[in-house]
Amino acid sequence: MTTSAEFRYGVPQAQDWNALTDDAFRALVRDDFETHYPVAQRFPPRRLRWSENKDWYLRLAAKGWIAPAWPVEYGGMGLSPSKLLVYFEEQERCGMMRFQDHGILMVGPVLMKYGTEAQKRQYLPGILSCDAIWCQGYSEPNSGSDLASLSTRAVRDGDDFVITGQKIWTTLAHDATHMFALVRTDPDAKKQEGISFLLLDVHSPGVRVRPIRDIAGTEEFCEVFLDGVRTHHTNLVGELNRGWTVAKSLLGFERIFLGSPKLPEYGLLVLESLARARGLLDDPVFNDRFMSLKLDVAHLADIYGHYAAIVSRGESLGQDVSLLKVWASETFQRVADLVVETAGPLGGLSGNVSIGDETLNPLATFYKARVPTIYGGTSEIQRNILARQVLDLPG
Numbered sequence: 338m339t340t341s342a343e344f345r346y347g348v349p350q351a352q353d354w355n356a357l358t359d360d361a362f363r364a365l366v367r368d369d370f371e372t373h374y375p376v377a378q379r380f381p382p383r384r385l386r387w388s389e390n391k392d393w394y395l396r397l398a399a400k401g402w403i404a405p406a407w408p409v410e411y412g413g414m415g416l417s418p419s420k421l422l423v424y425f426e427e428q429e430r431c432g433m434m435r436f437q438d439h440g441i442l443m444v445g446p447v448l449m450k451y452g453t454e455a456q457k458r459q460y461l462p463g464i465l466s467c468d469a470i471w472c473q474g475y476s477e478p479n480s481g482s483d484l485a486s487l488s489t490r491a492v493r494d495g496d497d498f499v500i501t502g503q504k505i506w507t508t509l510a511h512d513a514t515h516m517f518a519l520v521r522t523d524p525d526a527k528k529q530e531g532i533s534f535l536l537l538d539v540h541s542p543g544v545r546v547r548p549i550r551d552i553a554g555t556e557e558f559c560e561v562f563l564d565g566v567r568t569h570h571t572n573l574v575g576e577l578n579r580g581w582t583v584a585k586s587l588l589g590f591e592r593i594f595l596g597s598p599k600l601p602e603y604g605l606l607v608l609e610s611l612a613r614a615r616g617l618l619d620d621p622v623f624n625d626r627f628m629s630l631k632l633d634v635a636h637l638a639d640i641y642g643h644y645a646a647i648v649s650r651g652e653s654l655g656q657d658v659s660l661l662k663v664w665a666s667e668t669f670q671r672v673a674d675l676v677v678e679t680a681g682p683l684g685g686l687s688g689n690v691s692i693g694d695e696t697l698n699p700l701a702t703f704y705k706a707r708v709p710t711i712y713g714g715t716s717e718i719q720r721n722i723l724a725r726q727v728l729d730l731p732g
């Protein structure tokens with residue numbers, strides 16, 4: 338740990354949460370969320386924009402609860418894997434939607450591992466206070482699964498790097514203040530070896546953000562055009578041309594988060610409300626399928642706890658973490674499929690529908706379940722990794 342005594346990241350923790358029993362911690366978190374999380378924002382059918390949910394997340398930031406998995410020394414809650422699961426489960430129980438948390442989930446952990454002391458001091462406080470909202474500039478129009486083929490260039494000019502190119506599918510870039518981006522700094526090297534990891538201010542001259550409308554009619558991701566954008570050379574994270582190593586470690590953090598049981602648990606809650614509204618909770622055929630999915634989600638929570646424990650011991654995740662992402666995303670799809678089927682003909686309608694005493698949006702759950710098998714590396718790519726790098730099958 339390189340933090341010095343006189344510098345404090347974030348808000349001090351009110352107590353050592355890990356000293357509580359899981360049940361006591363759950364009661365405390367549940368009471369806080371139930372009391373304070375706005376009812377109007379529970380179980381939204383789409384991802385909320387920063388202008389819509391910032392009051393809640395600024396409250397969490399002020400309380401020191403914005404980074405549950407970060408070590409206490411860096412301003413996080415320092416939760417153990419079991420407490421982290423409790424925290425996520427309670428967020429899910431009250432229908433709390435993720436915010437634009439790429440700072441907390443991705444660039445923060447990267448800076449803790451690869452950042453200089455100056456970078457940590459410059460950027461971690463803004464992430465913890467939510468003054469800085471980050472987006473992820475990895476994918477390009479011709480580089481998604483084959484990310485290492487990316488062509489956005491960065492050229493050193495005096496004290497700056499000058500970036501030119503295009504990113505795409507950049508989640509909530511229109512709300513972001515900063516981007517962490519993969520850029521090509523040596524076009525002559527082998528493709529993985531000429532890439533660097535740069536931080537930039539989204540409000541710099543030369544950045545243009547254009548939202549993309551998706552099938553559900555919402556605008557959650559964007560194209561980002563970078564035309565001669567300057568960023569100071571001290572915004573290089575890790576070594577020049579060694580950004581692929583940084584990117585891979587970030588993908589590890591991303592895969593464990595994307596493997597959390599949060600989304601399938603959310604799907605089960607929707608399914609249960611729907612079944613209640615349709616009077617199916619005592620139906621043995623429905624219950625057979627419902628219980629089977631519940632068991633799948635329980636197994637997922639178990640294995641998630643196993644990987645979260647590895648991370649909390651400070652150890653690196655192996656390539657086998659890919660199975661977590663496949664299991665989580667595909668389980669969510671199975672749950673969402675049953676949601677639409679259980680809704681019957683109403684499952685095909687967009688927007689809220691009234692079923693029994695409930696107002697629900699089954700199609701939104703179905704749409705929500707399409708994307709996790711794509712972002713963070715598609716299921717096909719995860720299976721390739723498992724086949725080649727874990728099972729050692731011929732490629």
Ligand SMILES: Cc1cc2nc3c(=O)[nH]c(=O)nc-3n(C[C@H](O)[C@H](O)[C@H](O)COP(=O)(O)OP(=O)(O)OC[C@H]3O[C@@H](n4cnc5c(N)ncnc54)[C@H](O)[C@@H]3O)c2cc1C
Pocket residue numbers: 472473474475476477478479480481482483505506507508509558708711712713714715716717718721
């Ligand atoms: C909701 C959402 C949010 C996103 N947010 C971000 C973000 O914030 N920042 C960012 O940088 N990116 C983001 N992405 C982009 C995401 O990472 C890419 O969509 C993903 O990596 C796939 O790349 P692609 O879309 O170019 O598809 P392609 O790579 O063109 O793949 C198309 C199809 O071919 C298959 N395929 C490709 N190569 C192989 C192979 N070798 N073997 C077997 N099958 C293969 C894929 O599995 C897929 O089914 C987001 C995507 C979505 C859907």
